[in-house]
Amino acid sequence: MTFSTLMRDEAKNIARGLQQRDPDLLDRLIEQYQFRLFRYLVYITGDKARAEDFFQETWIRVLERGHQYDGKSKFEAWLFAIARHLVIDWQRTKKAQSLDALTDPELEKPLQIPSENEPSPLHQVLAQEREEDVQASLEKIPAIYREVLVLRFQEELQIEEMAGVLSIPVSTVKSRLYRGLDALRGALEGGWA
């Protein structure tokens, strides 16, 4: 049995479980995707507390709209699309802030990730320092580029899958990736100099 067959079977099982609103399946999926979904939400909202709210709301939507997932695409692509739509809906309600940062880089808000106050061992501190460097560099990148970078290089989605998540043409995904990559390299270059 090939890896792709296994993945397809897994997607079908998830689709079946979601149709039945299987609570055990949902528990497992929340555990399994918690890090990836939360990271994606932090990157696109630029706010950890807000990302936490969207995280919970995304899973509520998964429960409510699970019957819409057909198992033909990767579950994570569908999950990220739900999360993204929630964020965009919320941005649209925030007219005063004109928070369409995911569609207009000029209106971008800097990424704000509050530092963790929890005590941690030395290696965690060092790792966190490095992470903070990366976060500080990412702040300089507009959200639309940050988002594609995260989906491609952290979540390792295919470009076609990203086009589905973002509801944009493949060519636009590619151009954003090229610009994002350039911006990321430029932003991190300053940190290494």
Next chain:
Amino acid sequence: MSENVHTRALQLVAKGRVEGLAQLESEWLAAHLQECEFCNEHARQTDRALRSLRTAAIPLPADLAGRTQFRVRLRAMELRERQPQRRMLWLACAASWIFGIASAPYVWRVFEWFGHVTGAPKLILEIGFGLWWTIPALFAVLVLLLEGAGQAEEPEWMKPGR
């Protein structure tokens, strides 16, 4: 080496990371990077940037998964409780329509009598009779709209100044 060669090399460095390279492109780039320190350094920087992005970790808030699982289970219970109510609504509508069909001749007599007493034109009576049939449907629509309005209300977590 011409400017175009370096431009092509830098484009291929990016292309290789974003969508992958064809065999010929890959071989050409590898040969160029061996000769050109500038492009080679650019490729290294790109890889370092991507490595940093890939390994960047964002700590999860305490018990995020547990709290979410709890909320999801609560919502699932709510949805399960609502299902029989929804079934009851459709059953009531269906019963009402069946009863309506069965009682149509009698209802029409009532309308006729009402027309006779009030002197209302036949057209008005016919429209009234037609509308009488829409009452169960209107009731069902009203219930569904109320339910939808309840769901559409902005949840507490979305309100500003939390």
